[in-house]
Amino acid sequence: MKLVIIGGGASGMAAASKAKRIRKDMEVTVIEGGNFVSYAECGIPYYLGGYFDDYNRLLHYPVEEFTKKRGIEIINGKTVTAVNPDEQVIVLDDGGKMKYDFLVIASGASAKAHPFGNVDNVFTIRTLDSAIKIKKNMNGSEICIIGDGVLGMELSSEMSRSGKKVTLISKHDRLFPKMDENITEDLIRDMKNRVNVVLGENVTDLKRNGDKITIQLSRQTVECDVCIYAVGIRPNTEFLKGSGIAMNEQGLVIADRNMKTNYSNIYAVGDCATSYNRITGKQEWHPLAQVANKMGRVAGSCIGGSMMEFKGALNTTVVKILDYEVGFTGIDEKIAVLNGFTPKSVTVKAGSRAAYYPGGEPIYLKIVYDEPSMRILGAQICGKDGAAWRLNTIETAIYGGMTMDDLFYNDLGYTPPFGPVWDPIVIGASLSMRD
Secondary structure, eight states, X not given: OEEEEEOOSHHHHHHHHHXXXXXXTOEEEEEESSXXXXXXXXXXXXXXXXXXXXXXXXXXXXXXXXXXXXXXXXXXXXXXXXXXXXXXXXXXXXXXXXXXXXXXXXXXXXXXXXXXXXXXXXXXXXXXXXXHHHHHTOOSSEEEEXXXXXXXXXXXXXXXXXXXXXXXXXXXXXXXXXXXXTTSHHXXXXXXXXXXXEOSOOEXXXXXXXXXEEEEESSOEEEESEEXXXXXXXXXXXXXXXXXXXXXXXXXXXXXXXXXXXXXXXXXXXXXXXXXXXXXXXXXXXXXXXXXXXXHHHHHHHHHTXXXXXXXXXXXXXXXXXXXXXXXEEOOHHHHHHTTOOEEEEEEEEESSOTTSTTXXXXXXXXXXXXXXXXXXXXXXXXXSSHHHHHHHHHHHXXXXXXXXXXXXXXXXXOTTTOOSSOHHXXXXXXXXXX
C-alpha cells in the first residue's frame, strides 16, 4: 500500500507520521519542493529579528528522524505539477511519474507576490528557504514592510526591536484593522512611536534605484534597503486545475471532516484545504499551524484505518507585537449577523493582576455573544501581561458551547500575581448579565 504526500510542512508530516505509526507496512513518500520539512514557520519573525542566527533551531526534527527512525521516504527539491485521480498518478516537475494508493494534498500556501517584477532585496516570506535568503541579504538599516496584517505587524515589531529603522506601509486608514480600535489603542500608539507608519497608501511602483529600493506610493515616495511584501497568502493548488478534485472559489481543496476530498482515496490538509468553522459549521480557511497539524493527524489516522473527524476550528490567533500579547478567536458581529445570530458585545479594560501586586498591566478585552441564547461567539484581547492565556480560556469556552453565564460561574484559579479576584474575563461575563 503506497501513500504519497504532497508537501512536507506541518500537516503533511503529521499525516505521514500518523499513517505510518498505524500501518507500519505502508510505504509512505513525502514530496517537498523546498529544502526542509517539519519546521517552525511561526518562528521565522524571531529568526529574522535576531533572537538567534542558526536556522536549524527552527527544525522540529532532523530529516533522519523521519527517514531512518520512522521509515518515511522524503524527496526534497521536487514539485508536483499534475494529479491524475483516475490513474492514481502524480506528475513531477522533471516529468517523472509516481503511482499512489492514497494521496494527501498538503501543498500549503504561498505569499502573494507583488506585480512589479523581480527587484533585488524585495522579498516575500512563507518558507524557511525564503527566510534564510532574507537573513543573508539583510544589509542596511532601513526596512520597509508592506502590509499590516498579523505578519506585517509582527515583522515590524521584531525588526524594530533588532535596531532596524522600520517603515510600515498600509493601504488602510487605520493600523491593524483586523481588530477593534478601542482594543488595540495602546498597541497602535506604541507602534507609531517605534515605527514609521504610513497609512492610506497603495503601492504604485517598486524598483531598484542605485543602492536603495524606491517604493512609489499614491501620494509619496519611500526608500529603503530591504523591503518585505506581506499582503496575504494564496493556496498552492494551481497544479490541481483540471484534475477533477473539487475546489472552492478561493482555490482551496474542499475536504470533509475526515479530510477526504471528492475522491475516496485523496485527502487534503493544511493551508491548501478547507476546514469547518466550529460556530457556523461552514467550510472556511484556517491557515494556522495548530489547525494544520490536527488536520494532518486526522487524515493520517483515517488512511491508516483508525477513523477520526476534525471537529472544527475557531481561527484562534495569538501574536506578540512589541511587548503586547494580541489575539482573537471565533467570529465578530458582522459574521454573526450573516449566520443568523443576534450579536451583542461587552468591552472591558481591567488589570491583569491584583492592584497591589507589582507588574500588572491593563487588559483590553471584548467578548461577542448571541443575545437570545447568551452563547459566546468570539473575543479579542490586547495587553502586556496575561492576555494570551485569557484568550485561550475564552476559546475553550466557545469550543465547548458555553454561555456568558457559564463563563461568569467558571471557577478560574485566583492568586494576586496572576490576576485580580474579579478577573477581566469574569467582569466581561458579568456585564452581560446586568439586564
